Amino acid sequence: SAVISQKPSRDICQRGTSLTIQCQVDSQVTMMFWYRQQPGQSLTLIATANQGSEATYESGFVIDKFPISRPNLTFSTLTVSNMSPEDSSIYLCSVRTGNSGYTFGSGTRLTVV
Amino acid sequence: EDQVTQSPEALRLQEGESSSLNCSYTVSGLRGLFWYRQDPGKGPEFLFTLYSAGEEKEKERLKATLTKKESFLHITAPKPEDSATYLCAVQGIQGAQKLVFGQGTRLTINP
Numbered sequence: 001s002a003v004i005s006q007k008p009s010r011d012i013c014q015r016g017t018s019l020t021i022q023c024q025v026d027s028q029v030t031m032m033f034w035y036r037q038q039p040g041q042s043l044t045l046i047a048t049a050n051q052g053s054e055a056t057y058e059s060g061f062v063i064d065k066f067p068i069s070r071p072n073l074t075f076s077t078l079t080v081s082n083m084s085p086e087d088s089s090i091y092l093c094s095v096r097t098g099n100s101g102y103t104f105g106s107g108t109r110l111t112v113v
Numbered sequence: 114e115d116q117v118t119q120s121p122e123a124l125r126l127q128e129g130e131s132s133s134l135n136c137s138y139t140v141s142g143l144r145g146l147f148w149y150r151q152d153p154g155k156g157p158e159f160l161f162t163l164y165s166a167g168e169e170k171e172k173e174r175l176k177a178t179l180t181k182k183e184s185f186l187h188i189t190a191p192k193p194e195d196s197a198t199y200l201c202a203v204q205g206i207q208g209a210q211k212l213v214f215g216q217g218t219r220l221t222i223n224p
Binding site: 001004006031033041042043044045048056058092094096097101102103104105106107109 | 145147149154155156157158159161162200202209210211212213214215216217
């Protein structure tokens with residue numbers, strides 16, 4: 001199965017600033033997925049990123065708040081913009097791995113103060 | 114809208130005490146049901162994918178089963194290292210490759 005490296009693993013940010021999270025996969029994949037896991041909650045899909053096209057956002061998530069880049073088949077970034085304390089969450093990227101399901105990165109724990 | 118409900122929210126067992134975790138789901142058409150294990154501070158670790166009612170899969174002390182409305186994760190003679198949060202997710206035919214997750218069951222195995 002694919003191996004995902006996600007950076008940073010954690011960060012503490014001031015409100016009003018932005019943070020860019022990187023996701024690197026050790027193999028080429030068509031689709032990459034970005035999830036959010038709020039404290040005590042389960043995972044919610046933010047958007048799906050295809051190489052060479054704009055990301056597709058789920059209801060409740062907008063591009064201005066969560067811009068995504070997908071410059072090639074092994075890399076993607078998610079930016080959390082103009083952060084507020086409500087954005088404090090774990091952000092995870094994920095890829096489909098053959099027939100064995102979806103692999104997740106180790107996550108980025110974001111705290112906004 | 115696809116929905117997943119897991120029960121119980123938390124479960125505490127003694128080492129060797131077998132039990133089952135429940136995942137009830139509603140989905141327009143099931144492409145797959147997924148079980149994951151998540152340890153604190155880590156991303157979910159893939160366990161199983163089930164595709165149709167009646168299907169069963171096993172891995173060490175874990176066995177996952179699927180009906181048309183729910184899935185069970187059976188844990189036989191658990192050990193303390195099985196302590197984790199277990200997540201269930203579904204992929205429906207209308208959601209592209211979107212996974213809809215349940216809230217998880219936090220399992221603690223006491224030695």
